[in-house]
Amino acid sequence: MISILIPIYNFDVRLLVEKLHHQGNLLTVDFEIICVDDASSEDFKAINQTVAGLSAVRLIELDKNIGRAAIRNFLASEAHFPYLLFMDGDSAPLDNNYLKRYQDQLSPTALLYGGRCYQASAPIEKNLYFHWYYGSKRESQKAAFRKLNPYQSFMTNNFLIPKVLFEKIKFDEGLRHYGHEDTIFGLALQQKSVTIVHLDNPLEHIGIEDAAHFIKKSEQAIENLFQLSKQYNLTKTVRLLGFYEKINRLKLTPFVLLFAYFFKKQLKKHCLSQPIFLGLFDLYKLIYLIELSKKSNKN
Secondary structure: OEEEEEEEOOOOOHHHHHHHHHHHOOOOOOEEEEEEEOOOOHHHHHHHHHHHHOOOEEEEEOOOOOOHHHHHHHHHHHOOOOEEEEEOOOEEEOOOOHHHHHHHOOOOOEEEEOOEEOOOOOOOOHHHHHHHHHHHHHHOOOHHHHOOOOOOOOOOOEEEEEHHHHHHHOOOOOOOOOOOHHHHHHHHHHHOOOEEEEOOOOEEEOOOOOHHHHHHHHHHHHHHHHHHOOOOOOOOOOHHHHHHHHHHHOOOHHHHHHHHHHHHHHHHHHOOOOOOOHHHHHHHHHHHHHHHHHHHHHO
């Protein structure tokens, strides 16, 4: 009755699949686990081959990378059961009741979102601290808080949706680049008036990246957001765009760019050190977005 859908890209999912397989066998409904490898390196393909030996588990390997949106639509098309549980491959359930909590809340008319969390203590590796700190402060939220803004608080890392509802929305496969696919999917949910039920059933994000890589991916997400803002009205949905519009409206852009000329490198350097003030990273992202807009206007 539940299809568990896991996209893979250059990550070892063996422990995740084994834990889910164990929990699935304890459910009172049928389940399947479908893993689709989005053209990972040969090393990771070889590592993950063992999951195909588990009952109710299918592993599909793609020869060409199709991207974060298309692979999730493909996973859904391969599912046999009426409920789809989407999760990121670099995740881990916190206990043995993760699947049961979803089973207990199944609804044919609502999407269930369980949330995201990070390990309780800071990583030993200093270069992983910034990603962990940002995720712990900004992405790890209790259901009671997420309910205040149910669509804006939605992320695609851990949600269950009836297949009939998903097929009316799907992921926008025009999103080829990293970032904000959850924003667009959440907007589509809101436009279709799909109810989101927020649960305290998080998956731990274990794919923490070093600070330099995390900042680079954040920049890629802003680039994607800038392009998406030309197609969708996201000002009320994405706080960064709201600040950007306000700066433009108050004609403060030249002053921000002047500040960036002198201090942008220092802001980025701050993100690689401790202690961290996330407001400065917000400022860095705002500057990056304004600079993108300026370059676009010149072209």
